[in-house]
Amino acid sequence: MKVAVIGTGYVGLTTAVSLAMNGHEVMGIDLVEAKIIKLRQGLSPIYEPGLEEALAHVLQKGVLTFTTNLMDAREAEVLFVCVGTPESADGTADLSYLHASVTEIQAMHKKFPHNRTIVIKSTVPVGTGDWVANLLHECSALHVVSNPEFLREGNALLDALEPPRIVIGANDQEPFAVMEGLYKGIKAPRVKTTRPNAELIKYASNAFLATRISFMNELARLSSVIGTDILTVAQGMGLDNRIGPEFLRAGVGYGGSCFPKDTIALLQLAQEKGVSLSIVDKAREVNTTQPEWFLEHVQRQLSDLNGKQIALLGLAFKPDTDDIREAPSLKIIKALQQKGSLITAYDPIASPAVSKLFPDVLYVQTPTEACKGAHAALLLTEWKQCVSLDWSEIYASMALPNLFDGRNAWPMKEVREAGFHYTGVGRS
Numbered sequence: 072m073k074v075a076v077i078g079t080g081y082v083g084l085t086t087a088v089s090l091a092m093n094g095h096e097v098m099g100i101d102l103v104e105a106k107i108i109k110l111r112q113g114l115s116p117i118y119e120p121g122l123e124e125a126l127a128h129v130l131q132k133g134v135l136t137f138t139t140n141l142m143d144a145r146e147a148e149v150l151f152v153c154v155g156t157p158e159s160a161d162g163t164a165d166l167s168y169l170h171a172s173v174t175e176i177q178a179m180h181k182k183f184p185h186n187r188t189i190v191i192k193s194t195v196p197v198g199t200g201d202w203v204a205n206l207l208h209e210c211s212a213l214h215v216v217s218n219p220e221f222l223r224e225g226n227a228l229l230d231a232l233e234p235p236r237i238v239i240g241a242n243d244q245e246p247f248a249v250m251e252g253l254y255k256g257i258k259a260p261r262v263k264t265t266r267p268n269a270e271l272i273k274y275a276s277n278a279f280l281a282t283r284i285s286f287m288n289e290l291a292r293l294s295s296v297i298g299t300d301i302l303t304v305a306q307g308m309g310l311d312n313r314i315g316p317e318f319l320r321a322g323v324g325y326g327g328s329c330f331p332k333d334t335i336a337l338l339q340l341a342q343e344k345g346v347s348l349s350i351v352d353k354a355r356e357v358n359t360t361q362p363e364w365f366l367e368h369v370q371r372q373l374s375d376l377n378g379k380q381i382a383l384l385g386l387a388f389k390p391d392t393d394d395i396r397e398a399p400s401l402k403i404i405k406a407l408q409q410k411g412s413l414i415t416a417y418d419p420i421a422s423p424a425v426s427k428l429f430p431d432v433l434y435v436q437t438p439t440e441a442c443k444g445a446h447a448a449l450l451l452t453e454w455k456q457c458v459s460l461d462w463s464e465i466y467a468s469m470a471l472p473n474l475f476d477g478r479n480a481w482p483m484k485e486v487r488e489a490g491f492h493y494t495g496v497g498r499s
């Protein structure tokens with residue numbers, strides 16, 4: 072099928088590459104010319120394992136092309152909308168990018184009318200698909216589908232090629248058939264439903280996962296006081312197949328471009344409708360205060376953070392991505408700088424992005440360099456480069472052997488035996 076993908080960020084680029092890999096003829100469209108120039112050269116503007124190699128492959132086969140002009144995609148039968156829906160000042164989802172792309176589609180459709188399906192992959196508030204359909208009601212032969220995306224950054228391409236489920240929301244049969252044709256080769260359960268149900272499935276999934284993390288983080292606070300080990304507790308809980316092991320890892324808090332903005336957007340929607348979502352609200356509150364709670368331990372150990380050198384290992388919101396949106400590292404850098412600490416930081420990929428926000432941090436090339444002369448080292452992202460370390464070398468390089476494991480990923484027993492003062496999140 073001829074497909075256009077509007078927006079070539081984390082979701083759009085992954086969608087475009089995976090559809091091209093699955094035999095479709097795809098055109099990726101983005102406003103940002105610099106991205107399109109890079110993409111045409113086979114260079115991915117984002118870091119995502121395996122994506123650049125796959126991009127090169129489909130470019131070479133000639134099944135994926137890029138443009139800044141939507142009119143170039145006028146022959147597309149299916150148009151995916153994958154633009155950002157960031158948080159606006161009042162917490163609601165900012166739909167201006169979505170609105171702009173729908174207006175462009177409308178203009179194109181008027182000029183070159185033919186049967187088209189618009190697929191909204193961006194995460195949008197319940198009712199947005201219907202709103203778009205209303206906006207386009209005068210355009211005949213134009214269907215609107217809600218097809219939320221569930222990929223995980225760091226594993227995006229695999230998630231797009233082998234999704235655990237495909238959710239499709241539409242209000243008549245024709246677009247369901249189009250979507251079946253599009254996802255023909257993919258063996259995954261389908262949830263075929265209305266657009267509002269599809270939209271809520273996305274928000275509810277993210278809010279639920281965020282709640283699991285905050286539940287464990289709150290329990291970790293108790294665990295650290297009563298001397299239990301949250302890792303063992305999580306393991307014991309996760310073996311219950313009614314619970315499962317995922318998203319039970321306590322840490323310094325969740326970040327990223329989805330959980331923070333999607334939970335607040337869901338809360339805003341509920342508030343507008345006069346409904347209280349107190350559990351989601353509390354999950355957000357725990358997450359907001361988790362970095363502060365973590366830093367209190369550092370402060371207690373070092374007495375005064377002023378003038379102390381703190382090493383930060385990992386800056387991205389999770390491993391295997393360059394995405395720093397809402398990363399806990401940003402809050403931690405800000406708080407440490409306010410207390411007068413000197414910061415050295417290491418991240419295999421995300422340092423350039425963070426350095427634009429915090430130029431006063433010393434960014435280095437290895438974890439050992441970051442730890443050199445430090446009074447404490449904090450693990451903020453469990454990149455393998457930050458987890459598998461030569462502990463005797465690190466011990467020798469630090470001014471004080473204080474480790475604060477914000478991801479419960481360092482080997483507690485081993486580092487304690489090596490002489491470190493180790494503090495995890497809710498570990499005995």
Ligand SMILES: NC(=O)c1ccc[n+]([C@@H]2O[C@H](COP(=O)([O-])OP(=O)(O)OC[C@H]3O[C@@H](n4cnc5c(N)ncnc54)[C@H](O)[C@@H]3O)[C@@H](O)[C@H]2O)c1
Binds near residue numbers: 224
């Ligand atoms: N990143 C994730 O892990 C993830 C996962 C699931 C769902 N989502 C949702 O998918 C959507 C996109 O997220 P993302 O992380 O890919 O965002 P992103 O910011 O990485 O990419 C958005 C892209 O859209 C482009 N764009 C904006 N307006 C445009 C227009 N009118 N025409 C063409 N291009 C335009 C931007 O230049 C940018 O390249 C959001 O709604 C997000 O909530 C994201």
